[in-house]
Amino acid sequence: MTKTLYDKLVDAHKVCDLPDGDMLIYVDFHIMNEYTSPQAFSGMESKGLKVWRPEAHLSVVDHVNATRSVEAPDAQSKLLIDNLEKNCITHEIAFYGLGDLRQGIEHVIVPEQGLVVPGMLIACGDSHTTTYGAFGALGFGIGTSEVEHVLATQTLRYKRMKTMRVTIEGETTLGVTAKDIIMKVVQVVGAGGANGFAVEFAGSAIRALGMAGRMTVCNMAVELGARAALIAADEITEAALKDHPHSGQFVFKGESWASDPESVFDEEFTISGTNIEPLITWGTSPDQSISITANVPSALDYVSPKAKMALERSLQYMGLTEGQSAQSIKIDTAFIGSCTNSRIEDLREAAKILEGRQVAKGVEAIVVPGSAMTRMKAEAEGLRGIFEAAGFEWRPEAGCSMCLAMNDDIAMDGERVASSTNRNFEGRQGRGARTHLMSPAMVAAAAVTGHLVDVRNFR
Amino acid sequence: MKEKHMNKTIKGIAAPLSLANIDTDVIMPKRFLITITREGLADGTFADLRFDSTGEKRPEFILNKAPWAQATILVVGDNFGCGSSREHAVWGMRQLGINACIGTSFAGIFYDNARKNGLALPIVSHEIRDTLLQFARNASSAEISIELDSQTITAGEISASFKMDDATRTSLIEGRDDTLDTLKYAGAIYDFETRLGNKMRISVIK
Numbered sequence: 001m002t003k004t005l006y007d008k009l010v011d012a013h014k015v016c017d018l019p020d021g022d023m024l025i026y027v028d029f030h031i032m033n034e035y036t037s038p039q040a041f042s043g044m045e046s047k048g049l050k051v052w053r054p055e056a057h058l059s060v061v062d063h064v065n066a067t068r069s070v071e072a073p074d075a076q077s078k079l080l081i082d083n084l085e086k087n088c089i090t091h092e093i094a095f096y097g098l099g100d101l102r103q104g105i106e107h108v109i110v111p112e113q114g115l116v117v118p119g120m121l122i123a124c125g126d127s128h129t130t131t132y133g134a135f136g137a138l139g140f141g142i143g144t145s146e147v148e149h150v151l152a153t154q155t156l157r158y159k160r161m162k163t164m165r166v167t168i169e170g171e172t173t174l175g176v177t178a179k180d181i182i183m184k185v186v187q188v189v190g191a192g193g194a195n196g197f198a199v200e201f202a203g204s205a206i207r208a209l210g211m212a213g214r215m216t217v218c219n220m221a222v223e224l225g226a227r228a229a230l231i232a233a234d235e236i237t238e239a240a241l242k243d244h245p246h247s248g249q250f251v252f253k254g255e256s257w258a259s260d261p262e263s264v265f266d267e268e269f270t271i272s273g274t275n276i277e278p279l280i281t282w283g284t285s286p287d288q289s290i291s292i293t294a295n296v297p298s299a300l301d302y303v304s305p306k307a308k309m310a311l312e313r314s315l316q317y318m319g320l321t322e323g324q325s326a327q328s329i330k331i332d333t334a335f336i337g338s339c340t341n342s343r344i345e346d347l348r349e350a351a352k353i354l355e356g357r358q359v360a361k362g363v364e365a366i367v368v369p370g371s372a373m374t375r376m377k378a379e380a381e382g383l384r385g386i387f388e389a390a391g392f393e394w395r396p397e398a399g400c401s402m403c404l405a406m407n408d409d410i411a412m413d414g415e416r417v418a419s420s421t422n423r424n425f426e427g428r429q430g431r432g433a434r435t436h437l438m439s440p441a442m443v444a445a446a447a448v449t450g451h452l453v454d455v456r457n458f459r
Numbered sequence: 460m461k462e463k464h465m466n467k468t469i470k471g472i473a474a475p476l477s478l479a480n481i482d483t484d485v486i487m488p489k490r491f492l493i494t495i496t497r498e499g500l501a502d503g504t505f506a507d508l509r510f511d512s513t514g515e516k517r518p519e520f521i522l523n524k525a526p527w528a529q530a531t532i533l534v535v536g537d538n539f540g541c542g543s544s545r546e547h548a549v550w551g552m553r554q555l556g557i558n559a560c561i562g563t564s565f566a567g568i569f570y571d572n573a574r575k576n577g578l579a580l581p582i583v584s585h586e587i588r589d590t591l592l593q594f595a596r597n598a599s600s601a602e603i604s605i606e607l608d609s610q611t612i613t614a615g616e617i618s619a620s621f622k623m624d625d626a627t628r629t630s631l632i633e634g635r636d637d638t639l640d641t642l643k644y645a646g647a648i649y650d651f652e653t654r655l656g657n658k659m660r661i662s663v664i665k
Contacts, residue, residue: 016647020626024644026651029661036544038495047639052648055662064493076493083495094663115663127544127568143546143572145637153641155648159624161567191480192538195564225538227567251658285480310479404543406489413512423542425484427507 002260004163005230006198009138012255013121015155022157028120028252030150031106032059032093034084035406036125040147041087052154054092058115059084061097062105064406067368067395070098073408091151102245104371104398107131107219107339111211112373114244118233119252123150127222128339128422133201134214135240136233136257141222161227162266164189164197165259168205170274175456177349178213179341179420179439181205182220183279183289188271191287195225197267200259205273206231211240212345219340220422223286232258280326280452281424281437283314288424290326292442292454298322317426318434319414326452329436333417334365334392334447335429336440338403341420342370346440347378350420351386353444353458359391360450366402366409368395392447405429418446467632469559469579471531473595473603473614474521481535482542483569487551497550504551525598532603534591535562540569549576559605561612561621563588574627577634581605581612581621590617607632 003011015024032040037059044051051057061084064077072078081098088095096102102109107128110116118136122129125147132139146156166185185201199221206217214231221229233256241247277291290296296315299308299322315322320329336342336350347369359365367387369375375398378384384394395401402409403421405428411417413432420443424435436452445455491503508520516523522530539562540548549572552560559579573580583591594600594614604613605621607628612619623631630637652660 015651016644018626018644020629021624022626024641024647026648028659029663035492036546039497039546042495044638047636049638049642053652056660058663080493080495094665113664115661120661125544127542141544141568143544143549143568143575145546145575146571149638149641152638153645153648154652155641157626157637157641159626192541192564192566195538195566223541225541225564225566245664249658250661306477306479313478404484404489406492423482423484425482425542427488428484431488431507431512 002263004259004263004265005136005200005232005257006138006163006228008255008257009119009121010160012119013138018157022159024155025121025158026155027123027150028056029115029122030057031110031122031124032057032084032147033063033106033126034061034080035063036144037087037147038080038083040144040151043145043148044152049152051091051093051151056154057093057151059088059093059095060103060106060109062399063404065098065397065399066407067397067399067401067409070397077407098397101372104374105339105342105400108343108370108374111215111240112244112371114241114246117241117250117252118237118257123156128219130222130226130229131215131219131339133218133221133229134211134231135237136231138228138230140228161198162196164194164199164267164269165265166199166201166269166271167203168201168271168273169203170205170272171208172205172273172276175278175459176276177439177441178209178216180276180279181273182217183286183437184271184276186220186224186286187279187289189224189269191223191285192225194221197226198228198230199224199226200230202232203273207234210236210345212343215343216340220286223422278439278442278455280442282318282320282326284317284424284426286422286424286437288314292326292452294326296320296322296324296326327454329452330416330450331363331418331446331452332415333411334359334363334443335402335417335419335421336443337368337370337401338421339370339400340422341440342368342374344374344377346420347374347383350440350444351383353441353448353455354390354392355386357390357448359447363447363450365392365447366395367392368401369398371398374398402429418443418452467607469532469605469607470602471558472526472529473532473534473591474527474530475592475595476521476533476535477592479536480538480541483540483545483548484542486540486548487545492545492547500547500551501554504555531556531558532605533557533560534588534595535560537563539565541566544568546572549573549578553578561588561591574630575637577631579605579607579631581623583612583619583621587619
């Protein structure tokens, strides 16, 4: 019988069936951060339980920390950071804290440390844990009660999901990136279109991507509701496993970490890679996106009254008018960072646009490398010089920063941000802040012109 | 063995919240997340919808109006609870007195978080949801009743069945602690670990 990659991963991690219809699955590796884990530790302790297997966990500070310096932005944030360190000392768990050269955004440092290999199951109290699907590993986000469950049992209660395959066939054109591919998928499948599904990405446009691009695709798959995203492991994956601190220590053998040929999926989507253009979001849901050459939708584009109402609400929040051209949208801020797009490859793409150019007057431009190692690499390659010469502020400390603005990198009411992040929700980057999602290169181009612009004009 | 109470009914005033894609950033804005406890989150729940930037109640928001200020059930738009994994969203809703959300689809992490905290999420068709939205919009409507055992929603003359997977339903009815329950299977977990090769057991460098 043929099996999908998803089913192979679930089967390989199934501990036992439970009488109520769930199963127990084994978690090979678990990552924690400072804001979704405190109540898990205290919950476990209040029940008198111990960590089942301390060496299978890693804690990292990334959500609330400042990016200007290693100091916490305020006393309350410091409490969260100190609390995580204390919990890790008590329970003998690895802790990569501020000032540690291994620190950074969780989903950026895990591959850097060689802690993800094909065939693994990874959980983390962060929705963007789908990122690890790029390696043919099953990664998914969990809530704090489930963090407690993993700490105390090394397992999770789990229900097998339905499977969806999204095939992107045909090579993308110059200026179109992995970010545009996944934004196109979110636009086509819809926010919530993959609720209850594990999504496998396939096709020549996916195979052509390097690991950074594949991570961007799997990272944002959660924006279509996918609880898991997967890309089959291949020679590009194998090559990316070498030369990291944990390289060679873990091998998950037994099957090929790819769907068998002729595998049957519950749902299939096929998208032409060649026709994808650089995209931007205009609204407050990640599926509200258009090509950079298009216009913001108008009520005439919709039939249902509900959709018209949603459009009206989004446009009002975003301060846009119906039918306005994408390129006429002026920005206040340009932000490059987040677990979606802060890797060295992303910084290189943005730097290509910025080299020899200047950030437009009145635009505040910020770049936050995804990890300490990424920052050092970028500095060694001369990227910092390019960003700074263009007028970008180069933040020395890594973290989630303005993607969700839990630290002091907060956009003001009405401030319009061209952002390489993953969510354009109301209030996400600050109360009343207006987010336009796009690729890092598109953010750089917008920073230079002061408005959203087609990055293809820059090449 | 203690007899299990197997007939849980959730009853109360229902408020309509028809907007699609209400995300957990909207349910619990980030400024309420800088905490190491589960408590004190009621005020943060839907904060930017309930209050303006000066902290005044927005009179037009449904949960600020009678009788819906007393609502214990929400009838919600598609894809409710999408986005961030923050369980604070569910803790806050529970602390605000919400016991159930009736919708057509929920984001996966939110769905699992809800189960862990006794928040019931009955899933119905678009047609039934829209009917219930209409019912909830009427201020003079009676309470909605959700019976977990028979998987039935009753609202005035309306009676409809809903979907909920058995494990979630059992967990909600029993009010079970999943962590403690799972430790009954410790033997199976040890056996699984014994079957793993050395190279399939992660050891993170400290």
